[in-house]
Amino acid sequence: MKNIIRHRDSAYLAMVAPSAILLVIITIIPILATFYISLHFFNPTSTRQFGWVGWENYGYLLEDSRYLNSLRVMLWLIVIPVALQITLGMALAIALKEKLAGTSWMRVLFLLPAVIPPAVSGLVWKLFIVPGAGGVTYMGSLLGIDLQLDLLSSPNSALFVIIVCSTWVGTPFVALLFLSSLETISKDLYEAAHLDGAGWLQSHWSISIPIMRPVIMTVMVFRILEALAIFPIIFILTGGGPAGSTEPVNYYAYVSGFQYLKIDYAATIIVSFFVILMVFCAPFLIRIARAAR
Amino acid sequence: MKLSPSEKLLCYIVMVAFTIILIAPIAWLLSSSFKDQLGIFQSPPVLVTANPTLDNFKEVLGDKQFIAAFWNSMIIGVSTVIITMLFATPAAYGLSRMRSKAKVGLLSWVLLVRAAPGMVYIVPYFIAFNQIGLMDTKSGLVLINSVFTIPLAIWIMIAFFDAVPKEVEEAAHVDGATRIQTLLRVALPMAAPGVASTAILVFIFSWNEFLFALTMTRIDARTAAIAILDYMAFEGTAWGKVAAAGILILLPVLIFSIFIRKYLVQSAAGAVKE
Amino acid sequence: MFKKLTGVAVAVLIATTGPALAEKQFDGVKLRVLATKQAWSDTIEKLAAKFTEETGATVQFDQFSFGQAVQKITIELTTKSSAYDLVFVSGSDVAQYTPGGFLEPLSAHLGNRDIVKNDPNLADFIPATLRLFQDSDGEQYALPHFAATQIMFYNADKLKAAGFDKPPATWAELYDYCGKLASPGNPCTAMRGKPSVSENMWYYSQMMYGYGGRFFKDYPNDMTPTVNSAGAVEAAELYAKLLNDFGIPGSVSAGFDEVTVAMQQDNVSLVVEGAPLAGRILDAKLSKVIGKLGFALPPAGPKGRFAPFAAQGYAINAASKNKEAAAAFLAWSTSSETMKQVTLDSSFLAVTRKSVWDDAEFRKKHDYNYGHGSFAAAYEGTLQAGVEWYRLPFPEFKAIADRVGLALQEHVVGSKTAQQALDDANKDIITILKRASRL
Incomplete structure (x- = not known):
C-alpha cells in the first residue's frame, strides 16, 4: 500500500517539477546572487574596481543614519496600516454581514481599491490632496473652511498620507475576507449566546473573534507582506520625502541602487530586508502551508 | 439574531462613512478628468465642472x-x-x-x-x-x-x-x-x-x-x-x-x-x- | 531649343541630386537620444528632419522627466548598453563618467572633416561651458547647448508698491524685502526645496559660498568636508527661514517647475531662478507678468556674490555603434545656425554660442526689456559672474551634494537644527569619501 502511494505521488511530483525547477532558477539563484554582491564593492561609477570586501557593507549599514531611519519608517508603515485594516475591516465585515437593505452593492464596491493599480492609487490620493485643487479643499469649502493644507510638505503629515492611502487600499478587501469567514460561522452559536443574554456586539466579541482568530492571523501576515512591498504609492506620492520621513527600507534600497548606482550597498540593504522578513514571517507562512495540507 | 434599531443605525453609520472615504478620491479623479486646466485650479474647487470637456x-x-x-x-x-x-x-x-x-x-x-x-x-x-x-x-x-x-x-x-x-x-x-x-x-x-x-x-x-x-x-x-x-x-x-x-x-x-x-x-x- | 534646354536641366538635376539620392553618408543609421523633456529637445527633434535630409541618418528622442532621465543615463552608460547613441549630460556629471571610459572622446571626430562636414568652430562657444565637459587633459566629452546661471526676476510694480525702487542686492536684504512684500495668502518668493544637487543645492550653494562656506577644506588638495562650517550653517538657517517664512506652499518639495509657474502666474514678487527659464516665465501664451518684470544679478552674501554656473550638453555613449553619425549630429545640433533656429522656434534661450548672443534677431526675441533693463544683458552679465567651480568635478560630488541637500530639507521641515543636520551630513560625506579612497 505504501508503495502505491509513493508511486502515485511521484506522478504528481512530475507535474510539480517544471514549476519547481523554474522557481529555483528565477527566485533562489537571484537571492543568492544578491548576497554574493553584498560581499563585494560594486559601484560602476566609481574608479574602484569590483572586488571582495567581506562584511564591510554590513558595517556601513549599522552606522548609516538614513538606513536606521528607514527601518523606523518601515515599522510605522507596517504597524499602523495593518492594525487599522484589521480593526476597520472587522467592523465593516460585521456590519456587512447583516445584509441590511441597500448595502449589497457595497460588497462589489469594496473590491475596487484592491484591484486598482497601486500607481493609480497613489495618483488618486495625490490629486485628492493637491492644495487648492484637490478634493480635500473641495470638502473643506462645502463646510465653509478654506482648507489649503500642504500635507506632503511636513514629515509627519506626509507619513500620515501614506498611511491613509495604504489603509484605504487594504481595508475593503480585508473586510470582504473577514465577511466570507464570518458567514461560515453557524447561526446556532449566536442563537445560543442570545439565549444566554448576550447582545449583538457582545456575541461577536465572544464568538466571532475567537473562532476567526486563525483567519485574522493569516490575513495579518499577508497584509504585513503587502505593507513591506509598498513602493509605487511612495514613489508617486512623496518619493520618500520630505527629509526621508516616508522612506522605508526597500525604497532606500531602490535609491541606493538606481540613483547612486551603489549596487553593492543596495544588495546589502536588500539582504537585511530579506532576513528581517523571513525571521518575522516565515514561521507563520510555514504554519499556514502546513494547515493547508 | 435580530438587530435593534440603534444597532442597525450603527451598522449604517460605519458602512456609509467608510463608503464615502472609499469613493471620494476616485470620484475626484473622475471629476478632474473632465476638467480643463482652468477648471482644475478653480477656487474654490467644484465637483462637477461647469465646462465639462473630453479634451x-x-x-x-x-x-x-x-x-x-x-x-x-x-x-x-x-x-x-x-x-x-x-x-x-x-x-x-x-x-x-x-x-x-x-x-x-x-x-x-x-x-x-x-x-x-x-x-x-x-x-x-x-x-x-x-x-x-x-x-x-x-x-x-x-x-x-x-x-x-x-x-x-x-x-x-x-x-x-x-x-x-x-x-x-x-x-x-x-x-x-x-x-x-x-x-x-x-x-x-x-x-x-x-x-x-x-x-x-x-x-x-x-x-x-x-x-x-x-x-x-x-x-x-x-x-x-x-x-x-x-x-x-x-x-x-x-x-x-x-x-x-x-x-x-x-x-x-x-x-x-x-x-x-x-x-x-x-x-x-x-x-x-x- | 526649349526641348534641349529642359533636357540639359534634367541632366543637371540628375547630376546633382542623383548621387546624393543613391548614397547619403549615414543612410540607414538610426540615432537614438536619451533626453530630458525640455524646450531644446522638443525643438531639435522637429528640426532633425533637416539633418536626416542632409545625411540620411534618422534621429529618435526618448524624453524623460529630469530626475528619471538622469537616473536612466547613469544606468545606460555604466552598464555599457548600446541602446542610446547620444545622452544628455550636465557639466558636473562628466567626472562621474570619464574615469570609467563611458563617454566617447570627441576631438578626433570633430576634427575629421569626413565625419563632421563643417568646422564646429569651438572658439565660438562660451569658453567656460566647453571647459565643464573636459577632463584634466583637455579632452572634450560633450558639446554644450545650454548655459545655465541664476538671475533675480522681480516684479517691479510690486516692489514699487512696497516702497522699493531697486531690487535687493544681498541675501539679508532679500529677507527684509520679503517681510514687506509678503502678506497672508501672498507669498513673497518661490524657491527650490527638493533635495538634490540640481534642485535645492543649485540654489543654496551660492548662499553657502556667499557666507564663506565651502564643501571642502581646500579642494582638491585637502578633501576634509566642511559643509558644517559656521558660514554654511548661517546660510542654511537663512535659506530655511526664507523658504518657511516667505516661500510658496509646497516649497519643501518644489523643483524648478513650481518656481517657474509661481513667477509666471504672478503669485510671487521675486525669485532667484535659472535665467534660461525666462522663456517660460514670459511665455507669450501663459504668462501673467509680461511687461512687469525687472532682472538683476542674484544676491550676494557678506563674502561676495557667487552666481551659480552650469552647462548641459549631449555626449556620445562610448558603447554606441553609430559614433560617427552621432558626432555629425552633435556638431549639427550645436551649430550656430541650428542653435539660433531653436531659439527662434521655442522658448529656449540658454544658448552657449557667442555668435547667437550677438545675433540681432535673437536679441530682439529674448530682450524682454520692460523699462527695468534688458534681460539678455542681465543674463550675459551673470554668465560672466558665474563661478566655474560651482559644482566640483569629481565622481562622488553628486552623492555628496545630494546628501547636503537632504540635510537642508531636514532643517527646513524642522526635524533637525541646521547645525545638527549639517553635522550629520558631514559625517556621511566622510564615509562616502573613505569608500572612494579619497580620505
Whole structure:
C-alpha cells in the first residue's frame, strides 16, 4: 500500500517539477546572487574596481543614519496600516454581514481599491490632496473652511498620507475576507449566546473573534507582506520625502541602487530586508502551508 | 439574531462613512478628468465642472507613446497569463493530490516565494537583463512577472482542485486515463471557473506591476502604469491628463474584477483559510 | 531649343541630386537620444528632419522627466548598453563618467572633416561651458547647448508698491524685502526645496559660498568636508527661514517647475531662478507678468556674490555603434545656425554660442526689456559672474551634494537644527569619501 502511494505521488511530483525547477532558477539563484554582491564593492561609477570586501557593507549599514531611519519608517508603515485594516475591516465585515437593505452593492464596491493599480492609487490620493485643487479643499469649502493644507510638505503629515492611502487600499478587501469567514460561522452559536443574554456586539466579541482568530492571523501576515512591498504609492506620492520621513527600507534600497548606482550597498540593504522578513514571517507562512495540507 | 434599531443605525453609520472615504478620491479623479486646466485650479474647487470637456481623454488617446504603453501592458499581461497557467495548473493539481511529506515543504516554499517583495530580486535581475539583452523587452517583464504570478496561481488553484471530488477521478483512473489526462478531462473542466478567475487575477497582477516596469524598461517595453508618469513631470503636473490616463488604466481591471467578483474573494479566502 | 534646354536641366538635376539620392553618408543609421523633456529637445527633434535630409541618418528622442532621465543615463552608460547613441549630460556629471571610459572622446571626430562636414568652430562657444565637459587633459566629452546661471526676476510694480525702487542686492536684504512684500495668502518668493544637487543645492550653494562656506577644506588638495562650517550653517538657517517664512506652499518639495509657474502666474514678487527659464516665465501664451518684470544679478552674501554656473550638453555613449553619425549630429545640433533656429522656434534661450548672443534677431526675441533693463544683458552679465567651480568635478560630488541637500530639507521641515543636520551630513560625506579612497 505504501508503495502505491509513493508511486502515485511521484506522478504528481512530475507535474510539480517544471514549476519547481523554474522557481529555483528565477527566485533562489537571484537571492543568492544578491548576497554574493553584498560581499563585494560594486559601484560602476566609481574608479574602484569590483572586488571582495567581506562584511564591510554590513558595517556601513549599522552606522548609516538614513538606513536606521528607514527601518523606523518601515515599522510605522507596517504597524499602523495593518492594525487599522484589521480593526476597520472587522467592523465593516460585521456590519456587512447583516445584509441590511441597500448595502449589497457595497460588497462589489469594496473590491475596487484592491484591484486598482497601486500607481493609480497613489495618483488618486495625490490629486485628492493637491492644495487648492484637490478634493480635500473641495470638502473643506462645502463646510465653509478654506482648507489649503500642504500635507506632503511636513514629515509627519506626509507619513500620515501614506498611511491613509495604504489603509484605504487594504481595508475593503480585508473586510470582504473577514465577511466570507464570518458567514461560515453557524447561526446556532449566536442563537445560543442570545439565549444566554448576550447582545449583538457582545456575541461577536465572544464568538466571532475567537473562532476567526486563525483567519485574522493569516490575513495579518499577508497584509504585513503587502505593507513591506509598498513602493509605487511612495514613489508617486512623496518619493520618500520630505527629509526621508516616508522612506522605508526597500525604497532606500531602490535609491541606493538606481540613483547612486551603489549596487553593492543596495544588495546589502536588500539582504537585511530579506532576513528581517523571513525571521518575522516565515514561521507563520510555514504554519499556514502546513494547515493547508 | 435580530438587530435593534440603534444597532442597525450603527451598522449604517460605519458602512456609509467608510463608503464615502472609499469613493471620494476616485470620484475626484473622475471629476478632474473632465476638467480643463482652468477648471482644475478653480477656487474654490467644484465637483462637477461647469465646462465639462473630453479634451483630456482625446489628448491621452492621441498620445502615441501612451497608447503604445497601453498595448505593451496588454501584451505583457496576456503573455504572463499564458506562461503562468501553463506552469501553475499542473503544479497546483499535483500539489493538491499529493500525500507525502514533500508537500508541506513545497507548499511552504511556494508561499515564501510568493511573499517576498519584488525589491528582493531587483539587483540580480537588473544585472542579468543587461547582460543577456532582456532590458526593455516585453519578454523580460513577462519573465519577472512570472516570479510572482506562478506561486500566486499555484497557491490559489490548489484550493479549487481540492474541491473537485476524488471519486470522479478514481473512475477515470479505472478507465485507464493517465494523470495528465485526468487533469485535462476531469479536474480542469470541474475547476474551470476557479481556474479562469485565477487567470484574470494573474492578468490584473501583471497589469498593475510597477517596480520592474519602472526599472527594466526604457521606452519600447514601457507599460501604461509607467507612461502615466510623463504627465506628472513636465511643466507642472497636467492633472486633467493624469486623471484621464488614470481612468483609462483602471478601466480594464475594473471590468475584469466585476466579472470575477464572486471568485475574487473566494480565491483569496481560499488562500487565507486555515 | 526649349526641348534641349529642359533636357540639359534634367541632366543637371540628375547630376546633382542623383548621387546624393543613391548614397547619403549615414543612410540607414538610426540615432537614438536619451533626453530630458525640455524646450531644446522638443525643438531639435522637429528640426532633425533637416539633418536626416542632409545625411540620411534618422534621429529618435526618448524624453524623460529630469530626475528619471538622469537616473536612466547613469544606468545606460555604466552598464555599457548600446541602446542610446547620444545622452544628455550636465557639466558636473562628466567626472562621474570619464574615469570609467563611458563617454566617447570627441576631438578626433570633430576634427575629421569626413565625419563632421563643417568646422564646429569651438572658439565660438562660451569658453567656460566647453571647459565643464573636459577632463584634466583637455579632452572634450560633450558639446554644450545650454548655459545655465541664476538671475533675480522681480516684479517691479510690486516692489514699487512696497516702497522699493531697486531690487535687493544681498541675501539679508532679500529677507527684509520679503517681510514687506509678503502678506497672508501672498507669498513673497518661490524657491527650490527638493533635495538634490540640481534642485535645492543649485540654489543654496551660492548662499553657502556667499557666507564663506565651502564643501571642502581646500579642494582638491585637502578633501576634509566642511559643509558644517559656521558660514554654511548661517546660510542654511537663512535659506530655511526664507523658504518657511516667505516661500510658496509646497516649497519643501518644489523643483524648478513650481518656481517657474509661481513667477509666471504672478503669485510671487521675486525669485532667484535659472535665467534660461525666462522663456517660460514670459511665455507669450501663459504668462501673467509680461511687461512687469525687472532682472538683476542674484544676491550676494557678506563674502561676495557667487552666481551659480552650469552647462548641459549631449555626449556620445562610448558603447554606441553609430559614433560617427552621432558626432555629425552633435556638431549639427550645436551649430550656430541650428542653435539660433531653436531659439527662434521655442522658448529656449540658454544658448552657449557667442555668435547667437550677438545675433540681432535673437536679441530682439529674448530682450524682454520692460523699462527695468534688458534681460539678455542681465543674463550675459551673470554668465560672466558665474563661478566655474560651482559644482566640483569629481565622481562622488553628486552623492555628496545630494546628501547636503537632504540635510537642508531636514532643517527646513524642522526635524533637525541646521547645525545638527549639517553635522550629520558631514559625517556621511566622510564615509562616502573613505569608500572612494579619497580620505
